[in-house]
Amino acid sequence: MNEVDVTVGQRIKARRMALGMSQAELGDAVGVRFQQVQKYESGANRVSASRLWSIAEVLGVHVSHFFEGIRPADADCGSDKRQPVDNMEFLKDHDTLELVSVYSRLTPAHRHAVLSFVKSLTDLDEDRKVASG
Numbered sequence: 001m002n003e004v005d006v007t008v009g010q011r012i013k014a015r016r017m018a019l020g021m022s023q024a025e026l027g028d029a030v031g032v033r034f035q036q037v038q039k040y041e042s043g044a045n046r047v048s049a050s051r052l053w054s055i056a057e058v059l060g061v062h063v064s065h066f067f068e069g070i071r072p073a074d075a076d077c078g079s080d081k082r083q084p085v086d087n088m089e090f091l092k093d094h095d096t097l098e099l100v101s102v103y104s105r106l107t108p109a110h111r112h113a114v115l116s117f118v119k120s121l122t123d124l125d126e127d128r129k130v131a132s133g
Helices: 003-018 023-030 034-042 049-059 063-067 094-104 108-132
Strands: none
Touching: 003 023, 003 034, 003 049, 003 063, 003 094, 023 034, 023 049, 049 063
C-alpha cells in the first residue's frame, strides 16, 4: 500500500465520520458500494481523481482537504523509497475520529465549553510536569 493512498483514505473516513455519514451513504452518493468505500478508507484501493472530486463534493470539502498536512520526507533520510510525512497522523486514532464526530454535532456554545475544558486538561498536565520536574 502506498502511504499517500492510506492517508487520503484516513482523511475520507475522518470527514465522513465527522458528518455522521455511513460508508453506505457515501457510497450511494458517489456511485459505489460501501465495500469500495471501505477499501478507499483503508488505502487498499486508490481513489481516482474524478472519484476523489465527487467524494470531496459530497463531504463538503475542497479536494485539497485530503492532502493537507502531507509533506515530502526529508531528502537526507537515506532511503530510495521515502514515504511522505503526515502532519495529521492523529486522525489514525479511532478515539480521535469518534471525538471529532461527536464534537461536530454539538451546538456552538457546547463546542466552546468542550474546547475550553480540554484545554484546561492540557494546562493541568503541564502544571504537573513542572511540579514534578
